[in-house]
Amino acid sequence: EIVLTQSPGTLSLSPxxxxxxxxxxxxxxxxSYLAWYQQKPGQAPRLLIYGASSRATGIPDxxxxxxxxxxxxxxxxxxxxxxxxxxxxxxxGSSTGTFGQGTKVEIK
Amino acid sequence: QVQxxxxxxxxxxxxxxxxxxxxxxxxTFSSYAISWVxxxxxxxxxxxxxxxxIFGTANYAQKFQGRVTIxxxxxxSTAYMELSSxxxxxxxxxxxxxxxxxxxxxxxFDYWGQGTLVTVSS
Numbered sequence: 113e114i115v116l117t118q119s120p121g122t123l124s125l126s127p128x129x130x131x132x133x134x135x136x137x138x139x140x141x142x143x144s145y146l147a148w149y150q151q152k153p154g155q156a157p158r159l160l161i162y163g164a165s166s167r168a169t170g171i172p173d174x175x176x177x178x179x180x181x182x183x184x185x186x187x188x189x190x191x192x193x194x195x196x197x198x199x200x201x202x203x204x205g206s207s208t209g210t211f212g213q214g215t216k217v218e219i220k
Numbered sequence: 221q222v223q224x225x226x227x228x229x230x231x232x233x234x235x236x237x238x239x240x241x242x243x244x245x246x247x248t249f250s251s252y253a254i255s256w257v258x259x260x261x262x263x264x265x266x267x268x269x270x271x272x273x274i275f276g277t278a279n280y281a282q283k284f285q286g287r288v289t290i291x292x293x294x295x296x297s298t299a300y301m302e303l304s305s306x307x308x309x310x311x312x313x314x315x316x317x318x319x320x321x322x323x324x325x326x327x328x329f330d331y332w333g334q335g336t337l338v339t340v341s342s
Contacts, residue, residue: 113282147328149265156315156335157265162328168320169330200265204326208281209255209267 114139114203116212124220131188133215135201140181142205148177148186151214152197160199161186191217222247224254224316224333231339237304240336242316249297250274253319255329256290256301258312266312270319270326271299279325306340313337 115138125131135146144164149157159168161177164184174189188195196219201212227241242254255270269280273292280288289302299316314336317329 145327149329151265156332157317157329158332159320159328159330162320162330202265202267202328204328207279207326209257209270209326209329211257211265211267213264 113208114141114206114210116201116203116210118199118201118212118215120215121213122216122218124218125191126220127191127193129191131186131191131195131217133186133188133199133217135179135184135186135212137182137184137203141184141203144180145203145205146177146179146184147202147204148175149200149202150195150197151200157200188217193219222318222331224318224331226314226316226333226336229337229339231341232306234307234340234342236306237302238306238338239300239302240314240316240338242299242301242333244297244299244318247318248322249292250294251322253325253327254290254292254299255317255319255326256288256299257315257317257329259315259335260309260312263312268301272323272325273299303338306338308340311338311340 146164148161151157165177253272256268271278278290316333318331319327320330321327
């Protein structure tokens with residue numbers, strides 16, 4: 113089973129700053145089958161990025177994804193107040209869909 | 221627009237079973253896999269398993285093999301997740317989610333249900 117490790121656990125930033133979130137896989141994720149989700153308290157996760165770098169429908173262009181193999185990054189270019197949330201990566205290159213443990217982006 | 225509407229909250233005794241439903245509307249039901257993902261209080265997301273309705277064969281995370289059963293009813297566009305031998309550690313919000321790629325066993329999830337809280341307590 114592929115294990116995903118996200119870092120940092122918590123990111124304390126101010127609105128307008130750049131956020132860089134990391135997701136590292138225990139083995140190569142085939143065909144860059146890596147997705148990112150945003151989750152706010154009491155809500156279901158929301159798809160942001162799939163295929164490592166493709167933005168989902170309606171996602172602002174301040175969100176971008178990059179990476180391949182075992183190292184992936186989610187970048188939020190300028191944090192808006194509504195971006196403070198928990199972010200999860202998910203791999204779907206194997207026959208299972210494992211998630212990372214999450215990164216919380218909080219207001220500094 | 222695809223919508224997934226789940227059944228309501230459940231309180232169960234340890235050792236019992238729970239069955240959660242997920243009714244889909246809009247879009248095509250049969251050829252898009254539905255997965256179940258759970259989230260314990262204050263914890264992360266955990267994939268449990270999924271099924272493509274038209275094929276009817278589910279695949280499960282190793283952790284849940286033998287204890288979870290995922291099924292669908294194409295006539296009502298509804299997916300079900302049944303978890304047996306419940307213990308306190310199974311207390312969580314259970315989500316159904318639809319994959320974003322047709323005929324893919326597993327993929328990214330573009331639509332999610334609202335979640336169903338299952339509480340296991342004596």
